[in-house]
Amino acid sequence: MAKCPVCETEYTPNEVETCSVCGYDLTPYPPVIGGIPSGFLEKEKKRIAAAKRVWQLSQSQVESAQLMVSHLQSQLDETTRKIDGFTTTQSRLESQIEAIASQSQSQNEAIASQSQSRLESQIEAIASQLQSQSSQIEAIASQLQSQNEAIASQSQSRLESQIEAIASQLQSQSSQIEAIASQLQSQNEAIASQLESITEAVADTPIVSYSGFDYSQLNRLLKSGQWKAADEKTAKMMCRVAGKTHDGYLNYDDIKNFPCEDLRIIDGLWVKHSRGRFGFSVQKQIYINCGGKPDGSYPKGDDILERYADQVGWRVGRSWILKSDCTFAAIAPCGHLPFWPWLYEWYQVGHSLKSVGVHLFSRAQTCLL
Numbered sequence: 001m002a003k004c005p006v007c008e009t010e011y012t013p014n015e016v017e018t019c020s021v022c023g024y025d026l027t028p029y030p031p032v033i034g035g036i037p038s039g040f041l042e043k044e045k046k047r048i049a050a051a052k053r054v055w056q057l058s059q060s061q062v063e064s065a066q067l068m069v070s071h072l073q074s075q076l077d078e079t080t081r082k083i084d085g086f087t088t089t090q091s092r093l094e095s096q097i098e099a100i101a102s103q104s105q106s107q108n109e110a111i112a113s114q115s116q117s118r119l120e121s122q123i124e125a126i127a128s129q130l131q132s133q134s135s136q137i138e139a140i141a142s143q144l145q146s147q148n149e150a151i152a153s154q155s156q157s158r159l160e161s162q163i164e165a166i167a168s169q170l171q172s173q174s175s176q177i178e179a180i181a182s183q184l185q186s187q188n189e190a191i192a193s194q195l196e197s198i199t200e201a202v203a204d205t206p207i208v209s210y211s212g213f214d215y216s217q218l219n220r221l222l223k224s225g226q227w228k229a230a231d232e233k234t235a236k237m238m239c240r241v242a243g244k245t246h247d248g249y250l251n252y253d254d255i256k257n258f259p260c261e262d263l264r265i266i267d268g269l270w271v272k273h274s275r276g277r278f279g280f281s282v283q284k285q286i287y288i289n290c291g292g293k294p295d296g297s298y299p300k301g302d303d304i305l306e307r308y309a310d311q312v313g314w315r316v317g318r319s320w321i322l323k324s325d326c327t328f329a330a331i332a333p334c335g336h337l338p339f340w341p342w343l344y345e346w347y348q349v350g351h352s353l354k355s356v357g358v359h360l361f362s363r364a365q366t367c368l369l
Helices: 038-110 116-201 216-223 227-241 252-256 260-273 280-289 304-312 345-349 359-366
Strands: none
Touching: 038 116, 216 227, 216 260, 227 260, 252 359, 260 280, 260 359, 280 304, 280 359
16 A cells, blocks of 8 residues: 555555545556656655645644634533523513412412402502512513523634634635646646657667667567567577577576676566566466565475466466467566566476576566566
8 A cells, every 4th residue: 555645645656646535536657668857756846845845834824713713612502501591580570470479369368358449459569569570581682582582692703713713714724725736737848748749859879788788679670569579589688698599598607797787678678568567577476366476486395386377377278389379569567578588498308397497586686576
């Protein structure tokens, strides 16, 4: 698993094009002969660092907004508790009114035998008292209702305003991130276009190793998809480099002393024009996946080489194929080309593949393929 350089979200390379969290472009750079310029890599690091700082700032502000919303929610809860307290007070006052009414009823019954005039006076006094208390209660209830509505309206309005402000700020930052991502995408596309133009411009430039061997023809054959001709050219070039033009095959010492630069050039051309399907480094990785060691060795008596040959299509039905049976096409199994077993001494004198062939993997490891 790899991590997004902006938000560090894990992703599987070559399976996704953009980050699922921040939207950053995760597609790998196209292969470039000679490597991507260091100046471009430095600028790219700075752009990624800038995008990462913007992302971290937006995350920090989101956390601050969440804390503010939590604080406002606490205030709203406290206001609700106060409203509940006012409601309890109102209920208690209503109970007192009921108690007074009950007391008045008892008093009316007690003075029923008194004179009508005195009774009416007392009733009027009690009624006046009740009216006054009722008015006070209504005033208190109205005041409580007004306070409750004012508190609720103020809290809700302030909360909505703060949320809108935070949302607006986040939207602005999101637009900035999208603008930066769009700018980086445009720059990447422009650079890729420039690299493609440069590659096309130097397509016919001679590819010569320090030992003086020109691989331009091999490059043209591979670029045009002439896999069989490229395979034959690879065999001839390797024999020329090793000084075995007349023999037509390589032995252990030839492989052990094969120049690393020439081996890297041949492998690089195969890997580049097959889009990573063919080449010595591809074959070495398949060999390791089958249980072999990077230096080309394997446990004694193991059938690792047979499993390897089955996987790259060099064995069919437990029988090794001839060169004429090879699939010289882009649809061939990964690692099928170049078809190197026929180059070596074992094919000429009847030795098994195990005695010589695996030394190519050892040389590939030494040459950092």
